[in-house]
Amino acid sequence: MDALYQFGISLIQIIQNSLSPALDGVMNGFSFLGRIEFYLVLIPFIYWSVDRRLGIRAFLILAYTDLTAASLKLLFHEPRPYWIGNVKPLSTETTYGIPSSHASDSLAIGGYLMAHIKQNWQRILLGIVVFFVAFSRLYLGVHFPQDILLGWIIGFAVLWAASKWETLVRNWLDDKSLAIQIGLGFIDSVLIFLTGIFIRFLISGTADPASWSSFNTYSRSVTHFFTLAGAVFGAYAGYALMRKYARLDAKGSWESRGIRYLVGIISLLAIFYSLDKLFALIAPDQTALGYTLRYIRYGFATFWMSFLAPWLFLKLKLAKPE
Secondary structure, rough: HHHHHHHHHHHHHHHHHHOOOOHHHHHHHHHHHHOHHHHHHHHHHHHHHHOHHHHHHHHHHHHHHHHHHHHHHHHHHOOOOOHHHHOOOOOOOOOOOOHHHHHHHHHHHHHHHOOOOOOOHHHHHHHHHHHHHHHHHOOOOOOHHHHHHHHHHOOOOOOOOHHHHHHHHHEEEEOOHHHHOOOHHHHHHHHHHHHHHHHHHHOOOOOOOOOHHHOOOOOOOOHHHHEEEEEEEHHHHHHHHHHHHOOOOOOHHHHHHHHHHHHHHHHHHHHHHHHHHHHHHHHHOOHHHHHHHHHHHHHHHHHHHHHHHHHHHHHHOEEEEE
């Protein structure tokens, strides 16, 4: 492993010495395309203004890809390049290194969208974005090459699993009542945050090396697992309710789609960041109450996206029912 680390550090030094600082802004921009803030505006656009079925499936692929990456990241608890080597920290992270969730998430989402896009130039553009999202993490000094490679493997694996099991799972869920669908979504969310708690317990007897432990103060936090759990439950519950009470047709003129999106995203961001400020006053993240509030915050955000916003669009006649 030391040899891999040294190879990665040498490669990053070559990249940074050759391209930095000229491309610092560009690479930080590509890196942003792999962050939750970007998906927070992308997925609702697909769901509200392109195709709600495509949107909800893209969200679930993202969620389960990110869950896999987060689980392995905590299980392996390996360092990032700037924690142990002489590379410039052009970005900073408090979580462990391998695998790169930027690489896994962007490949999974990009690959899924590429499979549903007809224009070749759009597929090529998406492929370029996926590559540079991953490359930016090397450039910024926050991931080793093996982190990127494992991230891509995870993305491919989730895409393969989705292509193989999506129809079977969807047909199975369609036969269930509304209450059972929502209940299954809640059970799934509980399993998600229990996964994080269990992995943290597994590694509790292994301390990180003192030489880089100061960089990873929050690396063993299970906060992100509660984020994913809340978001998944909100999406499952909201989508089930939307299908029964507010079946949105995302088609229409691009003017109506644009207005619909602006109304929805402004409301979503207002809710999301208002709850962030409010809940921060009540309890810090690293507490039982803080975890619960985070679950509620992300759950309400995806519940707004999947049900409340479509219901509002129909009431305001910004969309037609399907």
